[in-house]
Every structure is written in C-alpha cells, then in structure tokens.
Amino acid sequence: MLNRLQSLKKNENLIKFYFNNNYNNLTRYFCTGGSGGGSDIFSTKNSKDAINSTIRSKEDIEEEIKGFQNAPQIKPKIPVDPASLHLSYSIQIAIQKAYDEFMNGKPEEALKRYYWVLSHTPADYAVRIQRATVLESLSRLDDAIIDCNTVIKNSTEGEILSEAFVIKGICLVRKEKYNEAIVAFEKSLLLIHNPKIVDLKREAEMMLYPDTVIVPNHEDDYEFFNGLSSTLMGNAMVKKSPIHGRGIFATRDIEEEELLFEAPSLLSISTNLAKHKYEKHDDEHCNNCHLSLQPVELQNDREISKSKEFPKIEDTLSRMTNLPLGSISGVCCPNCNEAIFCSSECEAQGMARHRLICSGTPSNVHTNFLNKFYHDISKLDDEERTEYLLMLQVFSLQYTTGGNQDEPLRSMQMDQFLKRLVHTEPSKNHTTSYLSRKDMKIYQSIKGIFSNREITQEIYHRVKSIIRLNAVAFPTSRIKILSEKNPMDELGYSFDFQEIPSQQLASILMQGSFFNHSCEPNVFIATPVVNDKSIRFCTRRPIKKGEELFISYLDGEKLTTEKRRTTLKETYSFICNCQACTSRKTIDFLSILD
Numbered sequence: 001m002l003n004r005l006q007s008l009k010k011n012e013n014l015i016k017f018y019f020n021n022n023y024n025n026l027t028r029y030f031c032t033g034g035s036g037g038g039s040d041i042f043s044t045k046n047s048k049d050a051i052n053s054t055i056r057s058k059e060d061i062e063e064e065i066k067g068f069q070n071a072p073q074i075k076p077k078i079p080v081d082p083a084s085l086h087l088s089y090s091i092q093i094a095i096q097k098a099y100d101e102f103m104n105g106k107p108e109e110a111l112k113r114y115y116w117v118l119s120h121t122p123a124d125y126a127v128r129i130q131r132a133t134v135l136e137s138l139s140r141l142d143d144a145i146i147d148c149n150t151v152i153k154n155s156t157e158g159e160i161l162s163e164a165f166v167i168k169g170i171c172l173v174r175k176e177k178y179n180e181a182i183v184a185f186e187k188s189l190l191l192i193h194n195p196k197i198v199d200l201k202r203e204a205e206m207m208l209y210p211d212t213v214i215v216p217n218h219e220d221d222y223e224f225f226n227g228l229s230s231t232l233m234g235n236a237m238v239k240k241s242p243i244h245g246r247g248i249f250a251t252r253d254i255e256e257e258e259l260l261f262e263a264p265s266l267l268s269i270s271t272n273l274a275k276h277k278y279e280k281h282d283d284e285h286c287n288n289c290h291l292s293l294q295p296v297e298l299q300n301d302r303e304i305s306k307s308k309e310f311p312k313i314e315d316t317l318s319r320m321t322n323l324p325l326g327s328i329s330g331v332c333c334p335n336c337n338e339a340i341f342c343s344s345e346c347e348a349q350g351m352a353r354h355r356l357i358c359s360g361t362p363s364n365v366h367t368n369f370l371n372k373f374y375h376d377i378s379k380l381d382d383e384e385r386t387e388y389l390l391m392l393q394v395f396s397l398q399y400t401t402g403g404n405q406d407e408p409l410r411s412m413q414m415d416q417f418l419k420r421l422v423h424t425e426p427s428k429n430h431t432t433s434y435l436s437r438k439d440m441k442i443y444q445s446i447k448g449i450f451s452n453r454e455i456t457q458e459i460y461h462r463v464k465s466i467i468r469l470n471a472v473a474f475p476t477s478r479i480k481i482l483s484e485k486n487p488m489d490e491l492g493y494s495f496d497f498q499e500i501p502s503q504q505l506a507s508i509l510m511q512g513s514f515f516n517h518s519c520e521p522n523v524f525i526a527t528p529v530v531n532d533k534s535i536r537f538c539t540r541r542p543i544k545k546g547e548e549l550f551i552s553y554l555d556g557e558k559l560t561t562e563k564r565r566t567t568l569k570e571t572y573s574f575i576c577n578c579q580a581c582t583s584r585k586t587i588d589f590l591s592i593l594d
C-alpha cells in the first residue's frame with residue numbers, strides 16, 4: 001500500500017516533469033517565433049504527441065486510484081484523502097485540456113482553465129508559467145509579468161525560474177522596456193544556457209542600440225565593440241557601416257588635423273627585418289615597441305651638455321618629444337642575446353612572446369622547426385615573407401602565457417579581437433586540406449615551433465587571411481633636434497625638430513583595423529610614428545558628427561582610378577565606390593567585376 005502510494009506520488013511528479021519538459025519545447029518554439037506570441041508557434045505536432053505519450057491515460061490513473069481504494073487497510077504513513085486524489089486527477093486533466101486548447105488556438109478557454117487550476121494549486125509554478133505564456137499570447141503583458149514575478153519570487157527550480165525570466169523578458173521587449181528585458185534574459189541564461197535565449201537577448205540589445213553592431217556574429221559583439229569604441233577618446237565609435245560591415249564614425253564635429261585617437265598596434269615587425277636579416281634580430285630597435293634605441297639625437301650635444309642650463313634643456317626636450325635623449329642601453333634576451341628591449345615594461349611584454357620564437361631556446365626540436373620555418377620562407381618575395389613573419393608573431397602572441405594554450409584562438413582579449421578581423425573563409429571544396437603545398441610545409445613548421453598546441457589547418461588559414469587583409473605598413477621615425485645659440489632664449493638655445501626615417505613596420509592594428517577604405521580618406525596616421533604603441537590617427541579635413549571615417553588601404557602614390565580599383569579588388573576583394581572612384585565616368589565596371 002505504502003509502495004503503491006509512493007509510486008503514485010512519483011508518477012504525479014513524473015507528469016509534471018514531462019509537462020515541464022514539453023513546456024521547454026514550447027518555449028523553444030516560442031523563442032524562434034520572435035516576440036509576437038500567438039498560437040501558430042505552438043502548432044508543432046511533435047510536442048503534442050510527446051505529451052500524449054507521456055501523460056498516462058485516464059484509465060491508467062483510474063485503475064491506480066481504484067487499486068489504492070481497494071488495497072488492504074494498512075494505515076499509511078501519510079494520510080491520503082481519496083477526494084483530494086480525485087481533485088488532483090481533475091487538475092491534471094484540466095492542465096492537459098488547457099494545453100490542448102492553447103495548442104488548438106483557443107487561448108481564452110485555456111486561460112480560464114489555468115485560472116481554475118491555479119486557484120487550487122497556486123504553488124504549481126510550472127502551470128503558472130504556462131498561464132503566463134497564454135497571457136502573453138493574449139497581449140495581457142502586465143498579468144503575464146505578475147505571474148512570472150510570482151514564480152521568480154517563490155520557485156527554487158532552475159529550469160522553471162529560467163523560463164519565468166524568458167517570458168518576462170519577452171513581455172518586456174513587447175513593452176519596449178529593452179534594458180529590463182536584457183536583464184531578464186541574462187538572468188535566464190545564468191540558470192540555463194540556451195542559444196535561443198542568447199538570440200532573444202541580442203535582439204533586445206539591437207533594439208536598444210539600433211546601430212551599434214551590424215553583424216552580430218558573436219555573442220559578445222556588443223560588449224566588444226562598445227569596449228573598442230571606449231578607447232577612441234570620445235571622438236569616434238565603431239558601428240554598422242553602409243560601406244562594408246563595420247566602420248568608425250565621428251561622434252562629434254572635429255576640426256581639420258585634429259587628433260582623433262591614439263592607439264597601439266596589436267603587433268608589428270620591421271619590414272627591413274623581412275628584407276635583409278630576418279634570421280637575426282634587429283639590434284637598433286626595441287623588439288617589442290620598435291622604438292629606435294637612439295630615438296632622439298641632439299645636434300651639438302657635446303657643446304650643449306657643457307651649458308649650465310643642460311639639465312633644464314634635457315628635461316624640456318624630453319618632455320617635448322616624450323622620449324629620452326641619447327642612446328638607450330636596452331635589455332637583451334638572456335637566451336639568444338639578440339632580441340633587445342627598450343624598457344623593463346617592453347621586456348616584460350615582449351619576452352612573453354619572444355620566448356616562444358627565440359632562436360636561443362634550449363629545446364632542439366623547437367629550434368629545428370624555427371630554422372625550418374626561416375628556410376621555408378627564405379625563397380619568397382619580401383611581401384610574402386613579411387606576411388609569414390607576421391604570422392609567426394600572431395601565433396606567438398596568441399600562445400603567450402595567459403592565453404589558454406589548449407584552446408587556440410578562443411581565449412584572451414587577443415582572440416576577441418582576432419575573431420572579429422576581416423578574413424576569408426577557407427574554401428569549402430578542399431575537404432582534406434585547406435592549404436597549398438608551400439603552406440603545408442610552413443604549417444608543419446609553425447605547428448612544430450608551438451609544439452603541443454592545437455593549430456589546425458583551418459586556424460592557420462584564418463590567421464594567414466587575417467594578415468593578408470588587415471596588415472598595414474607605415475614608416476617610423478627618429479627625432480633629430482637641431483640647435484642654434486640664442487642668447488634671447490632663457491635656455492641659451494633655440495631648437496628645431498626633424499624627423500629622420502627609422503624603419504618601416506608591417507602591423508596589425510587594433511582600432512585601426514576597423515576603418516573602411518576610401519581613396520580620398522578623411523583620416524591619416526600622423527607622423528612621426530616613433531613606436532607602434534602610440535599610433536595617432538588625425539583628421540585630414542573637418543568632419544561632421546556622424547560621418548564615417550576612412551583611411552586609405554593603398555600606398556600614397558598617385559594611382560589611376562582603374563589601378564586603385566583593381567588593386568583593391570585583387571587584394572581586399574571589394575570594389576571601391578568612394579567619391580574619388582565614382583565621380584569618374586570612364587571606369588569600366590565590368591572589367592573589374594569579372
């Protein structure tokens with residue numbers, strides 16, 4: 001008897017459990033149906049069949065009750081009133097009827113039944129959620145929210161709570177309270193992760209910030225691009241662009257030649273290194289920030305250093321250039337004695353990355369692969385070699401300590417950034433290999449250098465394509481200070497500043513990667529660039545608030561419209577429709593489109 005009772009109780013739970021499960025299905029359909037609600041979204045036969053097969057038949061239950069009534073009279077531990085069993089039976093039937101009615105497009109009738117059920121079992125939160133859903137479908141949003149809040153306040157079951165938050169969120173979206181809706185969806189996601197709810201949250205975010213993010217390819221795009229915009233010194237933001245995907249836009253009126261923002265590159269390499277002595281490290285520049293180790297050269301420094309005012313002069317010039325005067329001794333990598341860093345800060349930052357590709361690393365295997373890599377790229381032309389050297393840097397940066405070494409391109413902020421850079425997808429035709437024979441060799445070397453890391457061919461391809469589409473080249477400078485005796489000046493001298501070309505860098509920019517191209521750009525990289533940790537972007541002409549900001553992806557030389565468009569099409573796979581390109585009528589569009 002006792003056993004029987006327990007089994008019946010268990011089955012009651014089972015019914016609820018299945019109902020919840022099916023209800024989950026409903027929520028899922030609900031989610032795909034958008035925020036509109038309505039009975040059509042429930043018209044899935046499968047979930048209805050499922051519920052019919054899991055709820056026991058009326059006969060089964062009646063038999064069970066009969067069995068209970070006819071059982072020998074042993075006093076049960078928990079007193080059971082057969083009438084209450086009948087009531088609970090009627091409730092179950094009512095719940096199913098309500099469900100059927102709702103499924104069959106009779107939400108009003110379903111609702112009446114749910115009110116009856118909940119008047120008897122107010123603490124049945126699964127049923128309360130169902131009523132909230134029906135209320136939402138009837139646009140009785142406030143009543144639905146009240147039901148959800150009751151559940152949120154009282155239920156302790158994660159699954160039910162999660163659903164309550166979702167329905168509340170959906171109602172809030174319909175009430176155009178997007179902020180509160182986002183919070184509700186977030187709470188739901190904390191309890192149960194469901195991609196459909198992620199979509200709902202994203203939709204609410206899109207409504208709240210209509211033009212912040214264009215192609216929300218990633219769950220955290222909104223946070224990422226907002227974070228990125230916050231580094232643009234209040235002058236610009238990243239948002240959807242009518243040109244290509246995303247772009248950078250002015251957030252206020254900006255004068256001509258005004259500083260837009262200053263930002264570091266993600267990484268750079270010297271193109272001189274690629275051309276001449278790529279196997280050796282450059283001993284004239286910092287391996288991390290590429291600052292010349294003689295950043296400021298003071299003409300007549302011997303004579304000036306004898307001046308009484310010299311400490312003052314040194315201080316003034318150093319402040320004006322923001323650089324130390326004279327030579328920097330630098331710190332060498334203790335393993336290879338070749339890579340050199342300009343400061344302890346650069347040493348800390350740079351060594352983490354350099355260590356992985358240092359030729360003086362004791363491990364033979366590693367060095368062999370590194371040598372093999374350099375050998376593989378030695379026969380390539382400068383441009384291609386530069387790309388592969390950048391690739392080595394991207395991988396070394398990705399795998400520095402702090403990154404998750406088992407999950408390449410998944411962790412760190414670096415990954416956040418990389419995954420959003422423009423890249424081409426690997427060709428779908430090559431199911432066995434994405435890579436050419438040449439790339440296959442280099443791929444094996446790269447894998448060897450970063451041994452035990454899961455660099456797949458796909459990741460290799462992607463990094464290569466990111467570099468191809470995002471790398472930029474720009475010159476860096478040293479500063480030469482010319483001096484002239486000037487008794488009228490309180491320092492005894494007057495000074496003039498000159499830029500001396502230092503080296504050309506190939507870089508992957510951070511913020512700068514989100515500029516679109518124009519052949520008549522309104523933004524340029526200001527000179528001098530002394531290191532790649534502070535690249536300054538300035539306006540070329542007055543900008544109006546809301547205008548899109550462009551740089552030119554092409555070298556400064558004067559090219560014909562045709563040449564520019566062809567180059568852009570070949571290198572970046574887009575056809576330039578900037579002012580300069582479209583104001584000329586002589587272009588043969590079709591020849592480019594081929």
Ligand SMILES: [Zn+2]
Nearest residue numbers: 286289342346
């Ligand atoms: Zn440095």
Ligand SMILES: [Zn+2]
Nearest residue numbers: 333335336358
């Ligand atoms: Zn080293």
Ligand SMILES: [Zn+2]
Nearest residue numbers: 519576578581
């Ligand atoms: Zn153009």
